[in-house]
Amino acid sequence: xxxxxxxxxxxxxxxxxxxxxxxxxxxxxxxxxxxxxxxxxxxxxxxxxxxxxxxxxxxxxxxxxxxxxxxxxxxxxxxxxxxxxxxxxxxxxxxxxxxxxxxxxxxxxxxxxxxxxxxxxxxxxxxxxxxxxxxxxxxxxxxxxxxxxxxxxxxxxxxxxxx
Amino acid sequence: xxxxxxxxxxxxxxxxxxxxxxxxxxxxxxxxxxxxxxxxxxxxxxxxxxxxxxxxxxxxxxxxxxxxxxxxxxxxxxxxxxxxxxxxxxxxxxxxxxxxxxxxxxxxxxxxxxxxxxxxxxxxxxxxxxxxxxxxxxxxxxxxxxxxxxxxxxxxxx
Numbered sequence: 590x591x592x593x594x595x596x597x598x599x600x601x602x603x604x605x606x607x608x609x610x611x612x613x614x615x616x617x618x619x620x621x622x623x624x625x626x627x628x629x630x631x632x633x634x635x636x637x638x639x640x641x642x643x644x645x646x647x648x649x650x651x652x653x654x655x656x657x658x659x660x661x662x663x664x665x666x667x668x669x670x671x672x673x674x675x676x677x678x679x680x681x682x683x684x685x686x687x688x689x690x691x692x693x694x695x696x697x698x699x700x701x702x703x704x705x706x707x708x709x710x711x712x713x714x715x716x717x718x719x720x721x722x723x724x725x726x727x728x729x730x731x732x733x734x735x736x737x738x739x740x741x742x743x744x745x746x747x748x749x750x751x752x
Numbered sequence: 753x754x755x756x757x758x759x760x761x762x763x764x765x766x767x768x769x770x771x772x773x774x775x776x777x778x779x780x781x782x783x784x785x786x787x788x789x790x791x792x793x794x795x796x797x798x799x800x801x802x803x804x805x806x807x808x809x810x811x812x813x814x815x816x817x818x819x820x821x822x823x824x825x826x827x828x829x830x831x832x833x834x835x836x837x838x839x840x841x842x843x844x845x846x847x848x849x850x851x852x853x854x855x856x857x858x859x860x861x862x863x864x865x866x867x868x869x870x871x872x873x874x875x876x877x878x879x880x881x882x883x884x885x886x887x888x889x890x891x892x893x894x895x896x897x898x899x900x901x902x903x904x905x906x907x908x909x910x
Binding site for chain 2: 688689690692694696697701703705708709711
């Protein structure tokens with residue numbers, strides 16, 4: 590009991606008490622009230638039932654497959670192309686002003702994409718369709734990338750290989 | 753005085769990477785844009801409104817585990833125009849700047865106009881780098897959440 594009190598007290602010292610209370614009650618309310626970019630839809634995998642290890646395996650596989658695909662085509666088709674994969678972050682540049690970043694987001698088992706054309710996206714793994722699907726519009730990650738890249742620079746991103 | 757000294761020191765420190773770079777050492781520049789720094793050092797509309805007030809809408813988005821949480825509150829008058837807005841954000845400089853700028857953007861707007869604000873507007877104004885675009889989306893979500901909360905309250909009152 591005393592240990593718990595100590596822990597709560599030290600946390601309270603870092604953040605104001607009112608802010609913690611509003612966060613915890615607010616987050617519960619937000620899950621009940623509306624769905625935003627920050628939450629997975631009920632039909633998709635949730636952070637609770639997918640182990641972090643399995644998530645990392647799948648996420649790393651997706652990032653590596655995309656890296657291979659981009660490295661194969663990008664340097665030939667795009668003059669100032671560069672692609673890098675490091676510590677769960679895939680970064681590729683079409684030029685100095687157009688950079689994509691695709692990174693893992695462990696706490697909620699998602700992939701987060703930043704596109705220079707369509708902005709930020711969050712993707713959750715869909716166990717039925719075996720694909721990463723946007724929490725906002727439901728579009729698949731590879732479909733979105735393919736639509737943007739094929740039209741602009743001719744890089745083709747094939748659908749996810751079902752294993 | 754101490755604060756101004758610290759800000760001068762920090763701005764000097766920000767210039768150091770340019771000197772190192774000129775000596776042909778590979779340096780990955782990750783500096784905040786001056787507009788982000790401005791909002792960080794001089795945040796607009798920090799604070800809280802009474803969430804039980806029927807003219808106040810509260811939007812709370814994000815999660816501590818992900819690194820960013822934003823609380824954005826709006827107060828409207830009888831005509832439905834936003835007359836006051838407040839924010840409190842836990843997160844990086846870009847998240848703080850995005851929510852601070854969002855409170856500036858929505859003031860004086862109707863709920864419908866505020867609901868049409870897009871993350872792109874915030875990201876372009878603050879010159880956010882690719883990896884920080886998510887902060888601007890969270891700010892857009894916070895605005896929408898506050899509007900939705902207010903609309904729900906107004907519906908319940910009728």
